[in-house]
Structure formats: C-alpha cells, structure tokens
Amino acid sequence: MTDTTTISSGHKTVTGTGVKRREDRRLLTGEGKFLDDLNFSEFLEAAIVRSTVAHARVRSIDVSGAIDLPGVAGVYTAGDLEELLQNLPPKVVHPDMSHRVRFPIVLDEACYVGEIIAVVVAENRRIAEDAVDLVIVDYEPLPVVASTASALDKDGPIAHLDAPDNVCVHITQKAGDPDGALLSAPHVLSETFVISRGGGHSMEGRAVAARFDEVAGELTVWDATQAPHYARQMLAVFYEMTEDQIRVIAPEDVGGGFGPKAQFYGEEVLIPFLAKKLGRPIKWIEDRWENFVSSAPERTQTHRMSVGFDDEGKLIVIKDIFEHDQGAYCLGLQVPSITMSTLPGPYKIANIHSELFSCYTNMVPTSSLRGAGRPQAVYVMERMMDRIAEHLGIAPEEVRRRNLIQADEFPYAVGLLFRDGSPLTYDSGNYPGLLEKAESRIDLSAFRDRQIRERKEGRFLGVGIGMCVEGTGLGPYEGARVRLTNFGRIMLTLAAAPQGQGYQTVYAQLAADALNLDMDVIDVRHGDTGNIPFGQGTFGSRVTANAAPAVVDACTQLKGDLVKAASMLLGVPVDQIELSGTGAFVVDDPERTMSLLEITRAFNVGRHGIAVKPGSPVGLERTAYFTPERAAYSSSINICVVEVDPETGMVELLRSVLVHDCGTVLNPLLVDGQVYGGFAHGVGNALYEEMHFDESGQPQTVSYLDYALPGALELVTPELVDQETPSPLNPLGVKGVGESGTIPTPAAIANAVEDALRPFGARFNRLPITPMRVLDALGVLD
Amino acid sequence: MTEQEQITTDLHPLHLTVNGKDVDSVLDSRISLADFLRHELRLTGTHLGCEQGSCGACTVIVDGVAVRSCLMFAVQLNGSTVETVESLCVDGQLSRLQQAFHEEHALQCGFCTSGFLMSLTAHLREHQVTNDQEAREALSGNICRCTGYAGMVKALLAVGDGESTTQ
Numbered sequence: 001m002t003d004t005t006t007i008s009s010g011h012k013t014v015t016g017t018g019v020k021r022r023e024d025r026r027l028l029t030g031e032g033k034f035l036d037d038l039n040f041s042e043f044l045e046a047a048i049v050r051s052t053v054a055h056a057r058v059r060s061i062d063v064s065g066a067i068d069l070p071g072v073a074g075v076y077t078a079g080d081l082e083e084l085l086q087n088l089p090p091k092v093v094h095p096d097m098s099h100r101v102r103f104p105i106v107l108d109e110a111c112y113v114g115e116i117i118a119v120v121v122a123e124n125r126r127i128a129e130d131a132v133d134l135v136i137v138d139y140e141p142l143p144v145v146a147s148t149a150s151a152l153d154k155d156g157p158i159a160h161l162d163a164p165d166n167v168c169v170h171i172t173q174k175a176g177d178p179d180g181a182l183l184s185a186p187h188v189l190s191e192t193f194v195i196s197r198g199g200g201h202s203m204e205g206r207a208v209a210a211r212f213d214e215v216a217g218e219l220t221v222w223d224a225t226q227a228p229h230y231a232r233q234m235l236a237v238f239y240e241m242t243e244d245q246i247r248v249i250a251p252e253d254v255g256g257g258f259g260p261k262a263q264f265y266g267e268e269v270l271i272p273f274l275a276k277k278l279g280r281p282i283k284w285i286e287d288r289w290e291n292f293v294s295s296a297p298e299r300t301q302t303h304r305m306s307v308g309f310d311d312e313g314k315l316i317v318i319k320d321i322f323e324h325d326q327g328a329y330c331l332g333l334q335v336p337s338i339t340m341s342t343l344p345g346p347y348k349i350a351n352i353h354s355e356l357f358s359c360y361t362n363m364v365p366t367s368s369l370r371g372a373g374r375p376q377a378v379y380v381m382e383r384m385m386d387r388i389a390e391h392l393g394i395a396p397e398e399v400r401r402r403n404l405i406q407a408d409e410f411p412y413a414v415g416l417l418f419r420d421g422s423p424l425t426y427d428s429g430n431y432p433g434l435l436e437k438a439e440s441r442i443d444l445s446a447f448r449d450r451q452i453r454e455r456k457e458g459r460f461l462g463v464g465i466g467m468c469v470e471g472t473g474l475g476p477y478e479g480a481r482v483r484l485t486n487f488g489r490i491m492l493t494l495a496a497a498p499q500g501q502g503y504q505t506v507y508a509q510l511a512a513d514a515l516n517l518d519m520d521v522i523d524v525r526h527g528d529t530g531n532i533p534f535g536q537g538t539f540g541s542r543v544t545a546n547a548a549p550a551v552v553d554a555c556t557q558l559k560g561d562l563v564k565a566a567s568m569l570l571g572v573p574v575d576q577i578e579l580s581g582t583g584a585f586v587v588d589d590p591e592r593t594m595s596l597l598e599i600t601r602a603f604n605v606g607r608h609g610i611a612v613k614p615g616s617p618v619g620l621e622r623t624a625y626f627t628p629e630r631a632a633y634s635s636s637i638n639i640c641v642v643e644v645d646p647e648t649g650m651v652e653l654l655r656s657v658l659v660h661d662c663g664t665v666l667n668p669l670l671v672d673g674q675v676y677g678g679f680a681h682g683v684g685n686a687l688y689e690e691m692h693f694d695e696s697g698q699p700q701t702v703s704y705l706d707y708a709l710p711g712a713l714e715l716v717t718p719e720l721v722d723q724e725t726p727s728p729l730n731p732l733g734v735k736g737v738g739e740s741g742t743i744p745t746p747a748a749i750a751n752a753v754e755d756a757l758r759p760f761g762a763r764f765n766r767l768p769i770t771p772m773r774v775l776d777a778l779g780v781l782d
Numbered sequence: 783m784t785e786q787e788q789i790t791t792d793l794h795p796l797h798l799t800v801n802g803k804d805v806d807s808v809l810d811s812r813i814s815l816a817d818f819l820r821h822e823l824r825l826t827g828t829h830l831g832c833e834q835g836s837c838g839a840c841t842v843i844v845d846g847v848a849v850r851s852c853l854m855f856a857v858q859l860n861g862s863t864v865e866t867v868e869s870l871c872v873d874g875q876l877s878r879l880q881q882a883f884h885e886e887h888a889l890q891c892g893f894c895t896s897g898f899l900m901s902l903t904a905h906l907r908e909h910q911v912t913n914d915q916e917a918r919e920a921l922s923g924n925i926c927r928c929t930g931y932a933g934m935v936k937a938l939l940a941v942g943d944g945e946s947t948t949q
C-alpha cells in the first residue's frame with residue numbers, strides 16, 4: 001500500500017548524471033535477447049543463393065537438386081515471386097537522378113557479387129546451406145564496372161544492360177563566386193584524395209524472422225533493424241497490406257547497427273513473404289560472408305580539391321569535385337549529399353564550389369555508415385588546412401584559428417543546402433573553444449620540442465588536427481508514448497530502436513525528471529511498431545534530438561493528468577498536488593498521499609459499469625511527437641599523436657585528445673561511450689579498414705582474415721574534454737553524438753602521420769594508411 | 783543414399799559437463815560446439831559473430847582453456863568440461879569481472895560481451911593485469927565494434943589484481 005515516505009521525499013534530478021545502464025545485467029549474464037537467441041525452434045530456416053558474378057545475364061537457374069534434398073521445404077527464384085518484383089526505392093533522391101530498378105531478387109540480370117538469386121527454405125540452416133550449393137546458375141558474363149574511375153570513363157563498361165552510362169547524379173552546389181575567386185586568390189593548392197571507408201561490421205549481422213497468423217490476418221516480423229517503422233511501411237507497400245496488419249519488432253537487443261541496418265534489403269521482403277506463402281514461420285540469419293558481400297558498406301570517394309587563400313592563410317575559396325560510388329543500385333543519395341555540405345566545416349569561406357559525380361558500379365550497393373559521408377569531407381578539408389599551414393610556414397592550429405566561425409556568429413548560414421534540402425545553417429557552437437581546449441590539453445609546444453628531440457634519436461612522432469561540424473538530429477520526427485500501467489508503473493514506449501545506445505536507461509532518466517517520479521517505477525521499451533504507430537528510426541545521430549523532446553512532452557502531459565487525478569481523489573485543488581517518488585502528495589500536508597497504484601485503480605482499471613465524475617482523467621496515457629525545425633549541429637576536434645616506424649611502415653597511435661560539443665549532455669557515461677566507440681571506428685578507417693575488389697568485381701575482403709578491424713592493441717583511449725553549447729532548436733538543447741568520435745579522426749591521424757614523416761616529405765592522400773602505403777610514400781618499395 | 787544424406791546422419795554419442803551439469807546427447811558430427819550450446823542446450827549467451835575463429839564472440843572455456851566454440855565440433859568434446867557465460871553469475875551475484883564491466887560501461891550492444899567475459903575469465907585465472915598494455919593484450923583476441931575497448935580496459939584493471947574474479 002501507500003508508502004508515504006517514498007512519495008513525499010522530494011525528487012532528485014537524474015538527467016545529466018552518469019546513471020549506469022539497465023541493459024547491462026541481461027547482456028552480462030547471457031540473457032540478452034538478440035534475434036537469433038529468441039526461441040524460434042519451430043521455425044524453418046532460410047539460406048540464400050547469391051550471385052557469384054559481378055555482372056551477368058542469368059540464363060537459367062536449376063533448383064531441382066536442391067529441392068530433392070531431404071528437409072528442404074522449397075527453393076524460390078524470381079520466377080516464383082512475381083508479386084515481389086517491385087522497385088526497392090532509394091531513400092534520398094534528387095530530381096536529376098538517373099534510377100536503376102532494384103528488385104528484392106534478381107530477375108534476369110545480376111549486378112553485383114552477393115545479389116540474391118534464390119532463397120532456400122529448409123528444416124534447419126545446415127540443410128538450407130547444403131541445398132544452396134546444389135542450385136546451379138548459368139551466368140552469361142557481362143562487362144564489369146569495378147571502380148568509380150571506370151564508371152565515369154566515357155568509353156568504359158556499363159554496369160547495367162540498357163543503361164546509357166553509369167552516372168547516378170551530377171550535382172553542383174555553389175556559394176559566392178568560386179571560379180572568379182580561384183583566379184584571383186594569391187595562393188592556390190590542389191590535391192587528389194582517395195578515401196576508403198569500408199563496412200559497418202556490427203558484430204551481429206542482419207537477421208529477419210517472420211510468422212503469418214492466418215486467423216488474425218497478421219504478419220509479425222522480427223527484424224534486427226535500426227528502423228522498424230520504415231521496414232513496416234516498405235512491407236505494407238510490397239504486400240499491399242495496411243500498416244495495422246504488419247507488426248515489425250526490432251528485438252530488445254540488436255547487436256550494433258552503425259548505418260547498414262537502417263537500410264531496407266531484399267531479405268526483409270522475401271522472408272516474411274515466404275512465411276506467409278508457406279504458412280510456416282521462417283528465420284534468416286546473415287553470416288559474416290554475407291555481411292561482407294550484401295550489407296551496405298560506404299566504400300570509396302575520390303576528391304579533387306583546390307583551395308585559394310591569402311598570405312595570412314585566410315581561406316578565400318574551396319572547390320571540390322568528387323566521385324561517389326553508389327554501387328550497383330542507389331539506396332539513396334544521403335551519403336554524398338552529406339559529404340557536399342560537410343566540406344566547409346567550422347570555417348568561414350565566402351566562395352564554395354562542391355560538385356558531385358555519383359555513379360553506378362558492379363559492387364554491393366553503398367549507404368550510410370557511422371559518419372555517413374562526413375569523415376570524407378572533413379578529411380579533404382582538414383588535409384588542405386595542413387597543406388596551407390605548410391605552404392605558408394604557419395602552425396596548423398594557427399591557420400585554423402584564423403578561419404574559424406566565432407562563437408557570437410550563430411546562427412551561421414554557410415550558403416549551401418543540407419541533406420534534408422534545408423539551408424545549411426549552423427544553429428550553435430563554439431569552435432574557437434574546441435580548439436583552445438584541445439590545444440591546452442595536449443600542450444602543442446611541449447610536444448613539438450619533444451618531436452625535435454626524438455627525431456634526433458631516430459624516432460618519428462607527429463601530431464595532427466581534425467576539426468568538424470556535424471549535422472545531427474534530422475527530422476521529420478520521433479515519437480514517445482507514456483502510460484500509467486494497470487499495476488501502477490510507468491511504461492514509456494519509444495518508436496526508435498536502439499543497438500546498444502542505452503535508451504532504456506537514458507529515457508528513464510528523462511521521464512523520471514519530467515514526471516518527478518522515481519526512475520525505478522519507469523520501464524522503457526522500444527522498437528515495436530505494435531506499441532506506437534509512427535516512428536522513423538535510429539540513424540544520423542538523430543534520436544536524442546528528436547525522441548528526448550518527445551519523451552519530455554509526453555511525460556509532462558501525463559504529469560498534468562496524474563496531478564489532476566490525485567487532486568480529485570484527495571479532494572484538494574491541483575496546485576496543492578505534487579508528484580514525487582511513486583505517487584502524489586499534498587503540498588501543505590505531505591502525509592496525505594496517493595500512489596500511482598491507487599490512481600490507476602481509480603482511473604485506468606476502473607470499476608466495471610460504475611461511472612466516474614465527468615471530466616475524470618481516465619485512460620492515463622499520452623503520446624507526443626517532436627518535429628525539429630532543422631538539423632542541430634554538433635562539433636568536435638581530435639588532436640592525435642602518432643609514431644611512425646619508417647623501417648616497417650607501422651603507425652602507432654600514442655594519444656588522442658577529443659573535445660566534442662553535443663549540446664546538453666543527458667548521461668555523460670553514455671555520451672563518452674559513444675565517442676570512444678566512434679573514435680575506434682575512425683581509427684579503423686584511418687589505418688586498417690579497406691574493401692578490395694578485383695577488376696572483375698570480385699570482393700577480395702570477405703572475412704576478418706583479410707579485412708582488419710581495430711582491436712584493443714591498435715587503440716588508445718582518447719582523452720575526452722567536454723564542451724556544451726546547447727542547441728536552440730529543441731527544448732532540451734541536445735544534439736547528436738553517435739558519430740562525433742568517428743568524423744574528425746581519419747583526418748587527424750593522417751595529418752599526424754604526415755607531420756611525423758615531414759623530414760621525408762612523404763604524402764598520404766589515400767586512406768587507409770597501411771604499412772605498405774607508408775613504405776611506398778617513403779620510396780622504400782622502389 | 784547420397785553423400786549429403788550420409789553427412790547429415792553421421793551420429794555420435796556425447797557426454798560432457800556444461801556449467802556443472804551432466805549432458806548426454808547423440809549428435810551429428812558436423813554440429814559445432816556453438817550450435818550445440820545455442821540450439822540443443824538453449825544456452826544462447828554464446829554468440830556467433832564470424833563463425834571462422836576471428837571475432838571471439840563465441841568464446842567459451844573448455845577444460846580450463848578459452849576456445850572458440852565456432853571452430854570445434856561438439857562431438858570432439860566427449861568427456862570435457864565446458865563453461866559458458868551463463869555460469870558466471872552465481873546465485874544472482876555477478877562475478878567481479880561482470881560487475882566491473884557494468885561499472886565501467888564496458889558494453890554497449892552486448893553482442894561481443896559474452897566472448898570477452900569468457901576470454902578474460904580464463905585469462906585472469908592465470909594472470910594478473912596491472913597496466914594498460916597488459917589489459918589490451920588480454921583483450922586483443924576478441925573484437926568489439928561498439929566500445930573502442932575503453933571501458934573494458936578500465937574494468938580489467940579494476941579486477942586484475944589476482945584476486946578471484948569468479949566471486
């Protein structure tokens with residue numbers, strides 16, 4: 001019953017503190033519920049026949065051997081699935097874009113190694129995989145496009161039959177008069193940069209399971225996705241069902257996302273469809289080889305960049321023309337559009353020319369990966385800042401300082417458009433503050449003295465800076481629903497689905513403060529379209545800036561209802577009621593309390609057939625959606641120290657100081673965790689990760705034996721310094737942080753490597769900087 | 783019978799101890815230890831990240847040694863003693879290492895976590911971890927994509943004093 005002391009003891013704010021995660025216990029004890037951990041033992045399992053050729057006409061598919069294998073329930077090709085031969089549309093498009101139709105399964109032309117040719121459904125995965133080997137596909141090889149250079153070569157091969165060329169889109173954005181400014185600038189430097197990014201490599205791959213309930217006419221889909229509502233919408237269109245007939249559940253635990261799981265794939269259409277068709281539940285679990293050949297990576301961009309500047313190192317103009325590899329189909333233009341608008345970064349530049357050639361190749365389609373086009377832009381810009389410094393003999397930090405947008409210049413209009421089509425206007429920030437904090441933490445002058453001393457001893461140390469501004473918190477909206485349950489607890493439902501970000505913890509913190517109740521009475525669930533009708537998903541560091549205001553809004557509304565309910569039950573005016581702990585109390589008489597349980601009994605459970613007073617707050621539940629006006633801009637700086645061994649070409653990371661500004665911090669523990677993880681990803685991009693394809697479009701990196709992810713020995717723990725410049729675009733002042741550690745890191749490390757090897761004049765215009773590339777740049781390999 | 787069918791019906795008896803319990807089974811020779819644990823015993827805390835010995839997510843302890851359960855056939859283990867992540871928490875009490883992982887935010891998505899816990903539990907039974915380098919070496923056989931290992935390094939240093947980590 002009512003425990004007065006836990007109710008009227010007053011509320012202690014938890015938002016902004018490093019509350020430890022609620023998610024941890026189940027994951028530490030092996031009780032996490034990832035998709036493949038759910039008990040689907042009665043489910044059939046699918047395995048997929050994938051194209052082994054990068055570009056081919058499929059002459060015939062012989063499935064007879066596979067069908068005859070005992071335990072096989074069926075083998076399906078496009079010929080069996082005509083209803084599904086609809087286009088999987090790209091997310092972000094452009095009016096000038098040239099489209100290529102992407103079916104969930106190959107009809108007659110395979111356009112990359114890994115594309116789905118057939119689906120085998122069997123009693124278990126072993127049998128399904130055996131059957132995959134028995135499917136015989138007759139390919140007629142076609143010319144292959146295996147690089148952007150070859151894609152854009154006028155006389156080169158074409159990635160799709162019946163297409164005139166390989167151009168997906170050609171877009172130019174300009175501010176000021178870049179061509180004129182390049183002609184008149186006192187100094188102009190030009191460089192070509194090739195930037196490789198690789199794959200997402202969530203430790204759990206993609207996964208889909210589905211069951212069709214014929215009696216209810218409902219399809220339930222379990223999907224290890226970042227965007228369950230998006231998946232449901234796509235399925236509703238494909239299957240011509242209403243959204244209420246389809247329930248998509250992202251399991252409570254999803255083993256990492258990083259972008260690839262925010263896309264929508266053929267398997268997500270095929271598996272539920274077959275479950276319905278066969279009348280048997282089916283699951284499909286992606287294996288690591290499939291992850292390499294079929295989950296969207298980000299791969300390569302080639303940039304040709306020119307900068308014009310004056311004798312002081314002040315930027316006058318930048319002109320960047322770049323090639324982006326969409327892969328065989330366009331999943332959307334989000335990545336190259338973000339690259340275009342991220343280029344100017346924290347600097348004041350009057351004249352900008354950013355030009356994109358996005359093209360089709362015969363490689364797995366690409367999409368967003370932690371950082372999403374930003375690390376490339378930052379790499380290009382920050383490398384050029386160092387080149388300017390070197391050219392003029394000014395310290396790199398000084399060149400940056402002279403060009404930074406000042407803290408009192410916000411909102412700052414860059415003159416370009418962002419990914420969502422809105423004017424690129426930075427809402428808030430303090431870029432000189434970032435630089436100053438990082439510089440003083442690392443102590444650059446002491447480092448440079450040491451650098452000179454060490455060089456005499458034959459040790460080559462270098463320091464490098466990477467600075468960036470990062471659009472986060474994209475719309476259109478995110479939603480939250482909060483309810484007083486029949487057992488007197490608060491159930492907070494988020495539309496967005498996490499993959500390790502700790503939503504169950506941080507949103508309970510926010511809800512506790514918005515409701516003035518104990519965190520312990522608040523449960524958080526997420527990622528189930530059956531529980532909240534609308535949502536967008538987790539991508540682009542957008543959830544905090546969208547969902548957090550929605551949570552606060554819904555909870556504030558519910559708080560009003562709870563106060564009203566308590567005031568009616570206690571017979572005192574609403575201004576005499578406060579919430580605290582596990583219920584409400586009377587301000588002038590704190591001994592008089594009303595627990596959540598009593599409130600729910602009166603107004604949610606109710607008494608069957610007995611009227612309540614008119615105007616009673618029955619059905620205590622509120623739903624809110626927040627729609628940001630536009631993106632909120634986070635910013636960060638990374639200064640890295642490396643040592644390079646000119647004998648072996650090995651780069652050792654010695655230190656990183658990372659100052660990031662994501663506005664108001666809701667849980668510092670989680671924010672730091674995001675930055676640490678993002679940093680590791682950036683180190684991978686800088687030094688290790690690269691996907692290789694041979695000239696025939698065959699992927700050469702299809703396991704962790706040929707594709708290196710950074711392990712603990714390759715990393716340092718970055719020293720984090722906080723700066724909080726709240727965003728004016730949402731009531732909490734929050735901005736995204738999921739990518740802040742990644743974005744400036746490749747630039748910082750490359751600048752540091754070049755600084756270390758300055759006595760040799762070695763240049764590093766290509767990522768990742770592998771030992772071979774170091775030796776090559778040093779001329780050792782000649 | 784085709785060759786395929788022969789393969790799928792190559793059965794062997796198996797007796798082993800898993801997390802202190804005797805287990806008897808008759809099993810296809812092709813079933814990996816990981817699949818046996820996950821599907822037959824429904825010990826789903828052991829995860830599969832690569833199925834080829836690179837990521838360490840599937841690490842369990844067999845006869846005291848940390849092994850990759852994706853690379854072993856279950857029938858190889860007749861008579862062995864297997865410990866999985868489900869054995870670490872005793873009577874509702876997290877092990878020191880598990881507790882340190884929680885305190886230091888050493889996990890995010892948690893998919894890699896079981897493998898790290900088992901590798902480190904085996905390591906800490908025989909070694910102390912007293913500095914950053916030793917911690918990183920102990921962690922270097924497994925991959926985590928979420929955390930950058932920062933919290934794991936801290937957690938390991940917090941319990942690396944040679945005291946028992948099981949309680």
Ligand code: FES
Pocket residue numbers: 829830831832833834835836837838839840841850851852853
């Ligand atoms: S699943 Fe066994 S090492 Fe990766």
Ligand code: FES
Pocket residue numbers: 203255256500888889890891892893894895925926927928929
């Ligand atoms: S916590 Fe996600 S892979 Fe390690």
